[in-house]
Amino acid sequence: MISNKKECVVMLLAGGQGSRLGSLTSKIAKPSVPFGGKYRIIDFTLSNCVNSNLDTVGVLTQYQPLILNSYIGDGKPWDLDRLNGGINILPPYQKVDDSKWYTGTANAIYQNIDFIEEHDPEYVLILSGDHIYKMDYSLMINYHKEKGADCTISVINVPIKEASRFGILSSDSEGRIVDFEEKPSRPKSTNASMGIYVFNWSKLKKYLEIDDKNNKSSKDFGKDVIPLMLNSGEKIYSYEFKGYWKDVGTIDSLWQANMDLLSDGGFELSGDWVIYSRHMEKPPHFIGRTASVKNSIVSEGAEILGTVENSIIFSGVKVNENAIIKDSVIMADVIIDENTVVNYSIIDEFCEIGKNLKVGTPKEKNADITVIPRESKLLNL
Amino acid sequence: MNALGIIFSDMQDWNLTELASHRSVAAIPFGGRYRLVDFTLSNMVNSGLNKMCIITKSNYRSLMEHVGSGKDWDLSRKKGGILIFPPYALGENHGLFQGRLDALKRVLHYISSSKEKYVILSDCDMIYNIDYKDVINYHVEKKADITAVYTKTNVDRENSIHKILYKTSDDGRANDILVYPITEGEHNVGLNTWVMNKDFLEMLIYDAIAHNYKDFSYDVLAAKVHTLKIFCYEYNGYYAHIDSLKSYYDNSMELLCKDKLNSLFYAKTGSIYTKTKDSPPTKYGNAADVKTSLIASGCIIEGTVENSIIFRGVKVGKNSVAKNSILMQHTTIGENAKLDSIITDTYATIKDDRILLGYSNCPFFIKRYSNI
Numbered sequence: 001m002i003s004n005k006k007e008c009v010v011m012l013l014a015g016g017q018g019s020r021l022g023s024l025t026s027k028i029a030k031p032s033v034p035f036g037g038k039y040r041i042i043d044f045t046l047s048n049c050v051n052s053n054l055d056t057v058g059v060l061t062q063y064q065p066l067i068l069n070s071y072i073g074d075g076k077p078w079d080l081d082r083l084n085g086g087i088n089i090l091p092p093y094q095k096v097d098d099s100k101w102y103t104g105t106a107n108a109i110y111q112n113i114d115f116i117e118e119h120d121p122e123y124v125l126i127l128s129g130d131h132i133y134k135m136d137y138s139l140m141i142n143y144h145k146e147k148g149a150d151c152t153i154s155v156i157n158v159p160i161k162e163a164s165r166f167g168i169l170s171s172d173s174e175g176r177i178v179d180f181e182e183k184p185s186r187p188k189s190t191n192a193s194m195g196i197y198v199f200n201w202s203k204l205k206k207y208l209e210i211d212d213k214n215n216k217s218s219k220d221f222g223k224d225v226i227p228l229m230l231n232s233g234e235k236i237y238s239y240e241f242k243g244y245w246k247d248v249g250t251i252d253s254l255w256q257a258n259m260d261l262l263s264d265g266g267f268e269l270s271g272d273w274v275i276y277s278r279h280m281e282k283p284p285h286f287i288g289r290t291a292s293v294k295n296s297i298v299s300e301g302a303e304i305l306g307t308v309e310n311s312i313i314f315s316g317v318k319v320n321e322n323a324i325i326k327d328s329v330i331m332a333d334v335i336i337d338e339n340t341v342v343n344y345s346i347i348d349e350f351c352e353i354g355k356n357l358k359v360g361t362p363k364e365k366n367a368d369i370t371v372i373p374r375e376s377k378l379l380n381l
Numbered sequence: 382m383n384a385l386g387i388i389f390s391d392m393q394d395w396n397l398t399e400l401a402s403h404r405s406v407a408a409i410p411f412g413g414r415y416r417l418v419d420f421t422l423s424n425m426v427n428s429g430l431n432k433m434c435i436i437t438k439s440n441y442r443s444l445m446e447h448v449g450s451g452k453d454w455d456l457s458r459k460k461g462g463i464l465i466f467p468p469y470a471l472g473e474n475h476g477l478f479q480g481r482l483d484a485l486k487r488v489l490h491y492i493s494s495s496k497e498k499y500v501i502l503s504d505c506d507m508i509y510n511i512d513y514k515d516v517i518n519y520h521v522e523k524k525a526d527i528t529a530v531y532t533k534t535n536v537d538r539e540n541s542i543h544k545i546l547y548k549t550s551d552d553g554r555a556n557d558i559l560v561y562p563i564t565e566g567e568h569n570v571g572l573n574t575w576v577m578n579k580d581f582l583e584m585l586i587y588d589a590i591a592h593n594y595k596d597f598s599y600d601v602l603a604a605k606v607h608t609l610k611i612f613c614y615e616y617n618g619y620y621a622h623i624d625s626l627k628s629y630y631d632n633s634m635e636l637l638c639k640d641k642l643n644s645l646f647y648a649k650t651g652s653i654y655t656k657t658k659d660s661p662p663t664k665y666g667n668a669a670d671v672k673t674s675l676i677a678s679g680c681i682i683e684g685t686v687e688n689s690i691i692f693r694g695v696k697v698g699k700n701s702v703a704k705n706s707i708l709m710q711h712t713t714i715g716e717n718a719k720l721d722s723i724i725t726d727t728y729a730t731i732k733d734d735r736i737l738l739g740y741s742n743c744p745f746f747i748k749r750y751s752n753i
Contacts, residue, residue: 036662283413286637288672289672289673297665
């Protein structure tokens with residue numbers, strides 16, 4: 001038999017609805033939400049994998065997968081079209097008995113035990129497709145090996161007031177985790193789980209099977225599997241990540257992460273750690289005679305004839321004469337017509353905003369971010 | 382489509398000493414993120430061709446690097462796909478070819494073993510958007526031996542010597558073909574693109590071997606205009622001929638006119654494909670002031686840019702001004718520098734406070750890896 005053996009298989013959870021992103025995820029899964037002028041959120045985890053020399057990735061899909069499926073395709077843009085390994089899209093599938101949807105993060109992995117076994121790995125890296133960051137997973141796997149851990153959880157220090165949104169860990173001086181609470185109302189530390197886990201596959205398989213038999217379990221890593229392993233005395237270590245990391249699960253955090261690309265101390269897209277994406281075949285962008293572009297990011301194929309400030313302009317966007325865009329994220333192929341003013345908004349792909357309109361409330365007024373759903377047509381009647 | 386594409390990377394490189402000093406004409410950067418070969422390749426792919434080759438002459442490294450497996454043009458195929466033919470060093474047919482017919486003779490096996498019925502020959506120094514299906518339909522309808530593509534345009538005594546002009550009768554058949562003449566006025570200017578039946582091309586090559594013909598333009602087109610049925614297909618869309626540094630500059634600057642830009646990049650024939658570089662989108666600083674410019678991805682603009690073409694990965698520092706200029710990939714401009722009518726080749730560095738001036742009819746060229 002030809003050996004498909006891989007030291008580490010990556011399982012990327014990309015099936016969640018991301019309901020807190022509202023209309024942005026009504027037609028597409030959260031990992032395929034556009035970000036940063038030319039990317040989709042999943043590009044960051046996929047690029048991290050490739051840059052960390054991990055070439056076998058299972059992408060678990062369930063909610064609205066069509067755009068995600070065609071975006072990922074054969075994985076070529078991320079160099080994941082491989083003879084052995086590469087990218088595999090893993091939706092739930094029919095089995096002889098007990099066919100069901102993925103009922104939780106752990107269940108999604110449980111249902112794909114066969115896929116993982118095919119590669120006979122020592123380690124499995126569990127990721128979620130909804131974070132913006134650059135991380136070398138190979139360093140975390142090395143740490144996991146050094147510690148002789150059964151499971152290693154990547155943690156980041158978060159402000160105490162945000163801590164109750166995350167899984168919070170407490171560890172001893174050696175880094176071994178002694179306590180784990182999912183979204184605690186009174187957090188004991190500020191070490192938040194990033195939802196990135198390295199497991200010894202044999203251990204994970206064992207606990208997935210135990211957890212699956214527990215009818216009371218919600219089949220979730222944070223809520224069920226990690227506490228179960230901890231209570232059984234398995235060696236779980238925390239791995240501290242220092243760097244930019246943003247959960248973009250809400251409209252506010254998605255907007256903020258986009259704006260972080262513009263600020264000096266924010267998040268830098270360029271550099272040796274390349275973020276790959278499936279490319280739109282568009283010419284360079286055109287800045288017209290009447291345009292003004294400041295503190296912004298502009299992508300290919302855009303045509304700017306108006307004013308753009310503190311904004312992210314995706315590919316193929318048209319901003320016509322005397323239109324003003326401020327503090328906004330304008331996604332691909334949106335048209336903003338003459339004399340229209342857009343403030344503090346996220347405009348989803350393929351929208352058409354007519355002339356002489358006002359979209360959004362200036363950021364200074366502390367109103368909410370305005371979101372215009374995909375393919376909307378706003379016309380001044 | 383039932384046609385084989387044969388692309389010549391360097392048929393006429395004598396006029397492009399600066400731009401083609403270290404690369405083939407096909408690899409000359411154009412339009413912010415493309416290389417000249419992209420336009421020919423994209424035309425062929427958009428017309429439905431899936432088998433083609435590029436015949437190169439010398440300095441073809443950057444071309445090979447650019448084309449790679451051909452996947453960016455959808456040409457990484459089991460059936461068909463793209464092949465690059467560099468010259469051989471030894472044996473029969475070694476050394477550089479001495480004309481188009483000589484070049485074709487060297488790839489005769491490739492041509493003979495191809496199953497396609499038609500052949501499209503094209504150079505890389507002409508930029509246009511054409512659907513070759515229309516040309517082939519015309520070729521079949523006219524029962525032509527050779528169909529030449531031309532556009533009606535004005536020439537002057539300086540640039541006519543780089544062009545082939547076709548004089549035709551009313552039915553479109555050529556009755557006189559002027560190769561590199563000195564003339565002026567409106568003419569049917571050839572796009573150095575020809576369609577033939579593959580069998581006919583093979584016959585031409587055998588004939589060339591027998592008579593030691595090397596040059597397609599003189600020995601076939603001009604010499605046999607009355608014996609062969611050479612028909613001319615008129616094209617009237619975007620057209621640029623890169624035959625000198627000045628025409629490179631002028632044609633680049635014309636892209637800043639929106640109509641020209643749209644007719645090249647948003648034509649109904651399809652997109653122009655190129656090698657993807659995965660550069661992030663371009664970032665504009667707080668003091669950026671950019672007007673009437675074409676700007677590729679991966680740039681960081683903190684100064685002023687006007688009437689310019691900025692390629693991928695260019696940096697323009699604070700208080701620097703670039704006007705009427707073309708800055709190729711990875712040009713870095715420091716702070717307080719001033720550039721007017723400058724073409725920088727790739728990886729040039731212009732340090733702080735430098736002032737560089739060309740003139741609109743005489744742009745100043747800065748070699749790649751220069752450090753000013």
